[in-house]
Amino acid sequence: MSSLPPLLWLQAFESAARTLSFTAAGNELGVTQAAISQRIRLLEDRLGQKLFVRHARSLSLTPAGQAWLPSIHDAFSRISEGTSEVFGITSERPVTLRATPVIQQSWLAPRLVALHRQKPTILLRLVSAIWPDDFGPEGADIEIRYGRGEWSGLEMLPLGDEHLLPVCAPALARSLNVPADLAGHTLLHAVGFGVGWPGWLQAAGIAHLESECRSLTCDNQVMTLALASQGGGVALTHHRLLEQREDLVAPFDMSVPSDERFWLVRPSKRQVSDEAADVWAWLAASRELP
Template identity: 45%
Template sequence: MARRIPPATWLRAFDAAARHMSFTEAARELGVTQSAVSRLVRHLEQHVGQDLFVRYPRSIALTEVGRAYAQTVHEAFDRLAGGTEEVFGVARDEPLTVRATPGFAVFWLAPRLADFRARWPEVAIRLASGVWASDFTGDGADLEIRYGDGDWDEVEAVRLTRETIFPVCAPSVAAGLHRPADLAEATLIHAVGFEAGWPSWLDEAGADAVMASARAISSDTIAATVALARAGSGVALLRSSFADAALADGGLVAPFTQATPLSEAFYVTWPSLRPLRPEAAAFRDWLVGRADVEPDRPMS
């Protein structure tokens, strides 16, 4: 008896739409039109006899059965990709792809990468950027450097850093900062999307009233906040794992000694269901060897 398996094109469209929560973004990933994705998903819904998405005027959401099926379909594609690589290997000219935030790539990875290149000169590397949590799906990358608490579904994770945050600014700005309360007259540069930021640091410094009067600039990357601070646009918060590179040339200084510890950190992650190819395993082991902390657990 033939199995009731929908066409792969329908499943691909559904998987991409479920990961992005957007027909438009799914279309961009697949290289087709938004209407084509919508049509393919509708075919799949007719095939299984149930709605997989709730369609709103400007957004979509998975139904309860859609959420369950999305996980099944995604795991199936992961197993298929992993099995293909295990049996046939990866094309020799395919680079090792590592996805990381711009800040981690610039301030942590770039200063250390020459060491890996010296050890593994034959490995081609592609660095891909991700900013938001939705950018880190495990797809299209051998390894991802994620920021958070280390608890993500369907990936293995090993901690690379232990973090504190502290203010940094250009020397000309620091000249007018003698105590945390002076920040009330400064511009605070915020990195949005992080659990801890200026409110946490100011509270520990006993200067929480500063938030009410200080001017503000916001950016969605630490790399941008550091660049703004270096240019004299205000005061940013720097993560301790970035300090060596960011403070090395004197263009940024720390006006205060207060540093606030964070529970979140950077982790190297890889899909649980997909075997790592040798180059990826070597890069992972190298990352952990250069890490600021001892591994939380043995790696497999």
């Protein structure tokens, strides 16, 4: 190869390889999914090797793509660091914080209110994400992710052990004295979590009860909690997400542990601004605060 591929192609590869999503890469770089797909195809033609395996609903890296990604990532990091060293980091750039809507509402909001009162000059930009493909350090200084912490290239701090428990509106809770009282009620399911209603019912010794309950499935916890707060059923949620809610109560004391948890994460090889460092330190210090 006589020359390096165009920078736009390399950007497309780095972003798509990190997020494993052409759509997420397009969102990061401000172009369409089709544009990312075309740049990757041109790059693969230039290199003479495939970089991605295209599955029906997902992507994975080929061995060549996996071997090449660290070099590309380091190259962009060095460009960013060199730019900051020569031209400095502007204090006018907002600190971008990415998290799921439910963790923003239930855990993050009160902490950011307190942060703003103490450090009103820090500019913040909140970005919502729901699925793993929505995340990625490009464009985000700090993230709050949910999972087992199996991510590379990130500094990670756990927000604490996580337990899941049933919650519902106070009026409905008055009719639920023991887990068996769930029979005939609607169980609100949020997909994408390692522990769900089957695990909780089994731990409660009433696994058979699921067939006696109605079911409603949502693709995010914002909706299951909203339905539960309106008396639409019983949701299974994380104890951490009940901290600031008065419209939901836990009818039972029993909860089940999860090997997944919420994590405070940031890129491990990126120079950060003083403002981003302040926000990180604040959130790290407030992990276990009520």
